[in-house]
Amino acid sequence: MKWLKSAMQQGIWPWLCAGCVALSLLMLGALLALLLTRGLGHFWPSALDEVTLQNGDVVAGEAVRDLPLPNRAGSERLYFTGNRDVDDARWRWVPVDTIKQQTRPAELLRLKRRTWGDFIGYLEAVEVGGERFSGHDAWEQVQQALPLPAPQRARFQLILRTPQGDTLRQPLSTVLRIEAPNAMHVGQKLKAWGSDVWQFLSQGPRAANTDGGVWPAIFGTMLMVILMSVIVTPFGVLAAIYLNEIAHQGPLTRLVRIGVRNLAGVPSIVYGVFGLGVFVYGIGGSLDAWFFDDALPSPTFGTGGLLWASLTLALLTLPVVIVATEEGLARIPDAQREGAVALGATRFEMLKRIVLPMATPAMLTGVILAVARAAGEVAPLMLVGVARLAPQMPLDGEFPYLHLERKFMHLGYHLFDTAFHGEDVQAAIPLVYATALLLVLIVLVLNLTAILLRHHLRRQRGSEC
Amino acid sequence: MTRARLFPQPLRHLQDRIATGIITAGGIGVLLAILGIGVFLVWEAAPLLLHSGTDSLAMLSPLAWGTLKAALMALLFALPLALGAAAYTAFFMSARLRSRIKPTLEMMEAIPGVVIGFIAGMLLAPWVERHLASTLMVIVWLPLSAGLAGLVWHLASRRWQRRLPLSWAALWLIPWLMAMFILALWLTPLVEQTFWDGDLRQYLHVAFGLDYVTRNALIVGLAMGFAVIPSVYSLAEDALNEVPRPLMEGAQALGASRWQAVVKVALAAAGPGLFSAVMIGAGRAVGETMIVLMASSNAALLSASPFEGMRTMAAAIAIELPEATAGGTTYRMLVLAALLLFLFTFLVNTLAELVRQRLRRRYQHLGNTS
Numbered sequence: 078m079k080w081l082k083s084a085m086q087q088g089i090w091p092w093l094c095a096g097c098v099a100l101s102l103l104m105l106g107a108l109l110a111l112l113l114t115r116g117l118g119h120f121w122p123s124a125l126d127e128v129t130l131q132n133g134d135v136v137a138g139e140a141v142r143d144l145p146l147p148n149r150a151g152s153e154r155l156y157f158t159g160n161r162d163v164d165d166a167r168w169r170w171v172p173v174d175t176i177k178q179q180t181r182p183a184e185l186l187r188l189k190r191r192t193w194g195d196f197i198g199y200l201e202a203v204e205v206g207g208e209r210f211s212g213h214d215a216w217e218q219v220q221q222a223l224p225l226p227a228p229q230r231a232r233f234q235l236i237l238r239t240p241q242g243d244t245l246r247q248p249l250s251t252v253l254r255i256e257a258p259n260a261m262h263v264g265q266k267l268k269a270w271g272s273d274v275w276q277f278l279s280q281g282p283r284a285a286n287t288d289g290g291v292w293p294a295i296f297g298t299m300l301m302v303i304l305m306s307v308i309v310t311p312f313g314v315l316a317a318i319y320l321n322e323i324a325h326q327g328p329l330t331r332l333v334r335i336g337v338r339n340l341a342g343v344p345s346i347v348y349g350v351f352g353l354g355v356f357v358y359g360i361g362g363s364l365d366a367w368f369f370d371d372a373l374p375s376p377t378f379g380t381g382g383l384l385w386a387s388l389t390l391a392l393l394t395l396p397v398v399i400v401a402t403e404e405g406l407a408r409i410p411d412a413q414r415e416g417a418v419a420l421g422a423t424r425f426e427m428l429k430r431i432v433l434p435m436a437t438p439a440m441l442t443g444v445i446l447a448v449a450r451a452a453g454e455v456a457p458l459m460l461v462g463v464a465r466l467a468p469q470m471p472l473d474g475e476f477p478y479l480h481l482e483r484k485f486m487h488l489g490y491h492l493f494d495t496a497f498h499g500e501d502v503q504a505a506i507p508l509v510y511a512t513a514l515l516l517v518l519i520v521l522v523l524n525l526t527a528i529l530l531r532h533h534l535r536r537q538r539g540s541e542c
Numbered sequence: 543m544t545r546a547r548l549f550p551q552p553l554r555h556l557q558d559r560i561a562t563g564i565i566t567a568g569g570i571g572v573l574l575a576i577l578g579i580g581v582f583l584v585w586e587a588a589p590l591l592l593h594s595g596t597d598s599l600a601m602l603s604p605l606a607w608g609t610l611k612a613a614l615m616a617l618l619f620a621l622p623l624a625l626g627a628a629a630y631t632a633f634f635m636s637a638r639l640r641s642r643i644k645p646t647l648e649m650m651e652a653i654p655g656v657v658i659g660f661i662a663g664m665l666l667a668p669w670v671e672r673h674l675a676s677t678l679m680v681i682v683w684l685p686l687s688a689g690l691a692g693l694v695w696h697l698a699s700r701r702w703q704r705r706l707p708l709s710w711a712a713l714w715l716i717p718w719l720m721a722m723f724i725l726a727l728w729l730t731p732l733v734e735q736t737f738w739d740g741d742l743r744q745y746l747h748v749a750f751g752l753d754y755v756t757r758n759a760l761i762v763g764l765a766m767g768f769a770v771i772p773s774v775y776s777l778a779e780d781a782l783n784e785v786p787r788p789l790m791e792g793a794q795a796l797g798a799s800r801w802q803a804v805v806k807v808a809l810a811a812a813g814p815g816l817f818s819a820v821m822i823g824a825g826r827a828v829g830e831t832m833i834v835l836m837a838s839s840n841a842a843l844l845s846a847s848p849f850e851g852m853r854t855m856a857a858a859i860a861i862e863l864p865e866a867t868a869g870g871t872t873y874r875m876l877v878l879a880a881l882l883l884f885l886f887t888f889l890v891n892t893l894a895e896l897v898r899q900r901l902r903r904r905y906q907h908l909g910n911t912s
Contacts, residue, residue, distance in 0.1 A: 088801040089692035091634050095711035096688020096719065097626030098635070098643065101771055103716050105650050108661065108768075312572045319569020323562060333573055339891035340576050342822065343884055344829020346856045350863065350880040351579045354586055358868045395576055423558035453654030456831035459860050489656040489832075496660050497836060506664065513657045524652045528645065 109517070116514030119507035120273035122258040122266050125185045125197060126156070127240055128171065129178040136169055137185060137240035138197050146172065157504075159187070159195035163239055167194060168503060183260040188237075189253040194288060194504070196237060200255075201244060204234040222249055277511055282466070282491075288504075291512055293470060297383075297463075297485035298519075300471055302448050304387035305394065310444050312391070313398030320399070321406040322428060334403075341396035349457030352389030357381055357461060377482050381462030383471045384481035389461045390454065394447035401446060405439020406432065438534035442527045449523035453516065455489035463490040465498070488516045580888070583881040590874040601875060604842040606882070608852030612834050613827040615763025615848065616770050620823060622685075623767070624774035625816065631775075632782035633790075633804050636709035643712060644779065651772035659836030662765030667757045667837065674754070675742040676730040680723060687722035691715060746849070754849045757839045763848070765837045766827055774823035781815025781901065782808055786908050811908070814901045818894035825887040825894075831856040855879040 127137040138158035145152045153172045161167050188196040202211040203218045210218050222233045233249035256269055276290055283289030320337075324330045361378040369377040378384070409432060417427040455463075464484035471483045492512045499505045627647070631640055670677045691711075695703060706714050738745040746752040785808045793803040809816070831854075834840075839851025840861065859876050866873040 088799060089689040089696075090801050090805075091630065091708060092692025092695070092711065092715075093685060093688050094626040094630035095634065095708065095715055096685060096691070097623045098630050098647075098712035099688070099715035099719055100684060101623060101627055101647055101650070101775070102643070102712065103719055104768060105646070106716075108653070108658075111661065111665075112657070312568065315565055315568035316572040317569075319565050320573075323566055323569070333577075335892060335895050336577060337573065338895060339888050340579075342825050342891040343579075343887050344831065344856055346829065346831045346859050347579065347583070347880045347884045347887075350859060350877060351582055353863065354868075354877065355582055392576065392579075395572065399572075423554055425558040425561035426554075428561075449652060453652070453656070455654070455656045456835075456856070456860055460863055489654055492660060493656050493832065493836065496664055509660065509664075513660055516654055517657055520652050520654060521649065524649060 112510060112514040112517060115507065115510035117274070117511070119511060120270045120277065122187075122256055122261060122269045124181055124259055125187060127180050127182055127185060128156075128176045130171065131175045131177050135240045135242075136171055138169070141168075143173065157195075157197075159197040160239055162193040163243055163245065164241075167501065181259045184257060185240075185259055186255055186257050188247070188255050189288070190247070191251045191253060191283070196247070198237055198239040200235065201238045202236040203249075204236065205232055219249070219255060223252075223255065277508070278515075288508070291488065291491060291508075291515070294486040294488045294491040294512070295515075296470065296472075298452060298488045301383060301387050301390070301485060301487065302451050304383065305390045305451050306444055306448055308387060308391040309394050309398055309447055310440070313395050313443065313447075314402055314440055316395070317399045317402035317406060318428065318432075321403050322424075322432065337396050337399050341400065344456075345393055345454050346456045346460075348389055348393040349460035351392070352385055352457060352461040353381075356385040356388055361385065381460065381484060382482040383462060383485050386458055386462040386485070389457050390451045393454065393457060394451055397447045397450060398440070398443040401443025402436060402440050405436040405442075408439070409435050438531060441534075442531045445523055445527040445530065449520050449527065452523065453489060453520045455487070455493060458487055458490055463487045465490070465494045488512060488519075492516065580881075580884060583877060583884055587874055587878040587881045590871065590878055602855070602879060602882075604844050605853060605855045605858050605879060607844050608838075608842065609828055609854040609856070609883075611759055611846070611852050612762050612766060612838070612854050613824060615759050616766035616827040616830075617820070617824060619763050619767030620770040620774060620827075621820060624771045624819075624823070625778055627771075628775050628778035628782055628819075629804060629809075630712065631779050632785075633800070633808065634708055635712060636707075639710060639712065644776075648772055648776050650768075651776070653769075655769060655830055655832040656836070658765050658769055659833040662761050662833065662837035663757055664836075666764065667761045670761060671754065671756045673727075673730070675734040675738065676727050677760075678742070679726045679730045679733060683726040684719060684722060687719065688715060690722075691718050752847050752849050755839050755851050757837055758851050759838070759848045762834055762838045762852070766830055766833045769830060769833060770823045770827050773826055774819045777819035777822055778816050781812040781819060781898075784815070784902075784905055785811045786905060789908065811905075812901070814897045818897045818901075821890045821894040821897075825890045828854075829856055829883055829887055831860050835860055855883055 123139050125137060126140055127135065129135055136156055136158060138156035141155040141157055143152045143154050151172060151174045153170050156169045156171060157167065158164075158169050159167060184199060186196075186198065186200055190196060200215055200219065202209055203215040203222075204210075205218065205222075218233070219235070222230055227250050230250045231248065235247045235249055235252070236244060237247055238244050258266070261269070278290060278295065279292050280290035281293050282291065316337075320330065320334060357380060361376070361380070361382075365377050365379040413431055413435070414427055417431045418424070422430065462484050464486060466486070469480070469483055471480050471485045472478065473480070492509055495505045495512070496502065496509045631644060635643065695706065695708075698706075734740055734742055743754050746754070789807050789811060790803050793807045794800065798806065834852075834854045835857045838853070838857070840853045840857055841851050842853040842858070843850060845852075859879055862872060863876045866876060
């Protein structure tokens with residue numbers, strides 16, 4: 078026991094503390110790794126299995142996960158089987174010990190369709206006009222026809238066979254993509270993965286958010302954030318200059334400064350309540366009564382919208398910009414200001430020519446941090462104008478081009494809504510992971526930019542700014 | 543002189559006057575606008591308080607209880623981790639590693655709450671429901687295993703001690719903790735069989751009458767704790783790092799070990815700073831909306847069980863306010879909830895800021911005398 082005593086004396090406490098750091102790093106790493114693998118892995122064309130059960134049933138699909146059975150030993154496996162139009166279900170749980178035979182037929186196909194979601198099964202034949210191709214010819218015809226524009230594809234009819242033996246006709250014009258993942262080699266899979274990722278970034282959601290992409294949400298988030306920074310930058314800088322350069326530095330100013338600092342810690346939902354009460358019901362309601370009374374009782378500005386969301390988030394991020402700019406201003410030595418005034422500059426000229434250029438990096442950092450905070454914020458937006466599915470983009474070719482009163486889609490809210498209020502959550506989850514990864518990447522990149530920018534500019538201009 | 547002729551003095555001074563006026567007006571306007579949030583909340587909530595008085599407070603009590611419960615669970619998980627990590631980073635970690643690790647952990651703060659809430663509600667909650675015993679084992683075992691690593695290190699030969707120094711322990715403990723995590727999972731069925739008749743949830747139900755809900759306070763605590771760690775860690779580390787070094791050196795010169803110097807001198811000196819860090823963490827935990835919304839069952843209960851859900855004030859606002867009619871009782875009650883949140887965080891943050899300013903003056907004083 079002597080060694081135990083000496084160990085206690087030298088202390089295992091520092092090791093416990095080191096364990097805390099290690100554990101925090103581990104959790105952070107696990108979270109990022111989880112998002113990366115789940116978010117990017119979903120787009121990888123995974124192999125399709127065809128299993129024959131002991132009772133004669135045939136199930137074909139993608140094995141998603143295994144879970145232990147609740148009542149007895151063994152486990153059951155979840156298959157994504159698609160074909161909702163045929164048997165009204167997309168998922169099937171199969172007890173693993175009832176599987177008699179499992180194969181991976183190379184000709185098993187997966188079709189991405191405009192309606193009804195995915196189809197998993199075999200290609201029986203293709204009809205073009207009156208001609209009928211089957212077997213290998215059919216596959217070649219389809220490969221040639223897929224890149225054609227939609228009107229020309231309308232001539233093609235696919236005759237498909239489900240693994241259970243039912244046949245159905247599918248016009249080629251309703252098919253987005255056909256792949257045979259079991260027959261693809263790595264290069265083809267990589268290409269399919271790349272095009273899937275691109276589709277995720279560039280297209281709108283399909284099939285009740287379980288398929289397709291998040292482009293409207295990315296666009297909405299970006300537009301809202303840009304509007305917000307246009308509002309927050311001048312006002313934040315103005316307030317910071319006033320506080321630091323013009324206001325009399327007394328106890329009142331110090332109190333105001335502490336107040337502004339603390340507003341950064343006020344929960345975002347409180348800003349949401351303020352935005353709803355003042356912007357939407359107060360100002361928006363009055364605007365409706367004055368200018369849009371012919372549209373009443375359906376509100377124009379009296380409901381949540383892009384403008385109110387941007388204003389609310391601008392208010393939310395004002396303290397961030399003010400604090401960052403003030404820090405930059407405070408770091409400028411007084412000698413610079415005194416020198417400018419001694420050479421005959423007025424206060425405005427001194428501010429414009431000397432102080433503001435020197436404080437630019439701090440201002441930029443503040444704005445980027447504000448943008449990063451706004452991009453990840455969801456709670457206030459739920460009150461002031463985000464929509465689960467916006468029928469119209471807030472920016473389009475119709476006069477006045479930028480529709481400030483429209484609702485918009487937001488990445489964070491899209492994530493929340495799809496994961497918790499979707500129809501088929503099981504099918505939507507992989508896309509939600511991808512959305513989460515995208516959101517985290519955007520926010521992290523913005524934060525990193527702020528840090529690097531500050532670092533770089535500080536080194537370039539010396540330590541005073 | 544040419545310049546003076548091109549721009550006559552009166553014009554320049556007028557320009558200056560106008561610009562100063564604009565900046566002053568704009569600055570004061572912006573400051574009033576942000577400070578006006580409080581005024582608005584009081585204005586909207588006042589009729590409710592004046593007319594129904596205590597009734598509305600009684601309606602809010604389950605929400606207030608839920609808020610407190612969620613914040614307490616989060617702090618219970620986050621405070622030991624954040625403060626321990628801060629102490630290690632400030633006093634034991636090598637300077638090179640510190641310049642990398644600290645920004646990384648601070649970056650954790652940027653991860654949006656909606657992402658953490660999603661992972662907690664969709665992945666962690668079902669897993670914990672199926673593996674409750676494993677989760678509790680891991681929570682108990684992982685910290686112990688870090689201490690165990692310390693014991694093993696003291697037993698190891700000098701060569702190994704040099705190769706795996708304490709100042710880099712934060713990195714090389716990661717694989718150790720992963721191994722211990724797997725060990726804990728592997729041992730759990732054995733422990734569960736021996737102590738809890740093979741099913742912990744059944745045991746809890748029979749022995750203590752505790753029901754289990756999938757999305758419960760434990761999950762909220764873990765998820766929100768994860769979100770609170772970085773802010774507490776960052777502030778606490780700053781406070782500890784600013785402790786004047788002569789104080790620590792003096793203690794060690796008088797024969798204290800490094801850890802004794804940390805506990806007896808540094809923690810005492812930086813106490814107010816640590817307090818303000820904890821306060822900021824509490825403020826964040828109380829106001830966090832999305833994590834609670836997604837990781838708890840959102841049922842307004844008055845239950846102290848860590849295995850049941852809760853509805854916090856922030857979550858209630860997010861759920862109910864969009865449906866409430868403007869000016870109605872529900873609307874005013876939710877505004878009152880927002881006012882309470884505002885007042886709480888504002889007071890807590892002001893307190894923390896004042897404490898921090900006093901601490902800074904004290905350090906300057908200490909630094910001068912030593």
